[in-house]
Amino acid sequence: MELVERMLAGGQQPLARLITLVERESAEVPQIMKAIQPHLGKAHIIGITGPPGAGKSTMVDKLTAQIRKKGATVGVIAVDPTSPFSGGAVLGDRIRMQQHYLDEGVFIRSMATRGSHGGLPHTTRGVVKLMDAFGKDFVLVETVGVGQTELDIMEAADTVVVVLVPEAGDTIQTLKAGLLEIADIFVVNKADREGANYMVTELMAMLRLYSSQKGSWEVPVLSTQAVNDVGIEELLEAIENHHQAMDEDDDLDRKRQRQRRQEFIQTVEQRVIGRLIELMEQDSKMMSYVDQVAKGDVDPFSAAYSLVTDQELLRKWQEALGRE
């Protein structure tokens, strides 16, 4: 693909256009992904998540500056749960990050999760790949909140940083399980606030209790004041240490193999179900199955069984599967 060639040659505009194609789930996505495949795997992908108000955007901003200071390049993906019709937060991020907009070594993209394309686990993963293929040394993926979508997005990262603030007490209590499972590094931000030390201690105690299998890596709890640039250098160091530890344990390779396997299953799933739904809208026999269930005449399990054992429908489905 010519657009991919131009992106690989360093074109920022082709990169931006490819990202848009991926976000919109264009029919060209398979072609794009095939073309960039040989150029993947070099970037260090860092996921940054945590509750709203934890200061993640500022953290991403400062971390970007820190990485740039060392001469490495950065791609930033801010995944925002705001749908386009409210719009505020996405715009906010863009404004906060604007000091980097003139820097050729930084590429920033905001995506919304709801009410529009983009921001879902598979589209985010596609955008990460584009930035990796483009040659970014680091890709920072920022998500707000710790819902399932955010956790799924984090699965595409090599290193997951969970940012908390002292006030988030209840939230940790409620959400600690999911967070503990995904965090490679904990950061207590706004560390000058009351309760920060207590929170660090509590997190460390929790980590000892529920020590997860992360190979030789011991999940650290760092303190930062991102807004004052305090602790950011140490954070980047911890991120790099984690990467190295994974590399030495062969965990990085294993993690990426697992990710690719997962991605493959989802890709097959999308095609299989996508074509099935097309059939549901076009084929009269298929429509009658859907109809019976929609009316409540048949339960979904019985109807599903009838459907997947209906030879005529299976043949049609199979034909649809092979169509480009």
Add this chain to the structure above:
Amino acid sequence: MELVERMLAGGQQPLARLITLVERESAEVPQIMKAIQPHLGKAHIIGITGPPGAGKSTMVDKLTAQIRKKGATVGVIAVDPTSPFSGGAVLGDRIRMQQHYLDEGVFIRSMATRGSHGGLPHTTRGVVKLMDAFGKDFVLVETVGVGQTELDIMEAADTVVVVLVPEAGDTIQTLKAGLLEIADIFVVNKADREGANYMVTELMAMLRLYSSQKGSWEVPVLSTQAVNDVGIEELLEAIENHHQAMDEDDDLDRKRQRQRRQEFIQTVEQRVIGRLIELMEQDSKMMSYVDQVAKGDVDPFSAAYSLVTDQELLRKWQEALGRE
């Protein structure tokens, strides 16, 4: 099924056991769902969601008491993002609701969303159905947070109540899009706190701006102090008015048809993908596809295309689809 018969005859223990089977995604689920299908559609299903700390559990507690006062029966499903190894919140809910434990007209079940079975959209939907078939007049489904999983769970409800508190200012700002789309009724709880009136006004302004298509129904913004039982009667009234409005607009029927269609697609999807994953673990040819992708030799889209056009594999898959 004998267990279903005993549940339909009013057995609380059979109901509890059936819920456990659904939560664990037992192989008997299709049979159970088929057996209860003729008994569905009578309950009014109410979803209650909002950020942590908004007082949803208390609201559910008081609403349950209010419904009981009118002589109707209630099923309560508390979906909790806490995984079993932390456990706290689920237990907390159980304790809070204990005044209802001796009441035969109330059936309460807590489910965790992560780290265990149960609490996912399709299992929650199954439990709602069991309570509906059992004959509960109202089923209250409470979720914490407004992540994608919670929004998906709310799609199974006839009436969605979004509970907020004055302090949640930022959170609304961030999440308002998703909330606006799903809310049939807004409640500002802890209405004695500072900022409550402002929040009501702001919500009403937002609703006017982004008025969604809810037929003749105008989404109201109510004030409550659940802990003091203030505003709960009005809330139940609003819930019943919403139900009636939907009924008159034929929206209830349309919504349920849409839900059943969606559920059918997901059921087919589960079977199709489940059998595919089994094949991936057993069939050597299938494994070689997965292997190539996992190693990064082939991109997932190209491999998916090869797979869905491989006649030998399709035949095996088709055979697997029909097996009970």
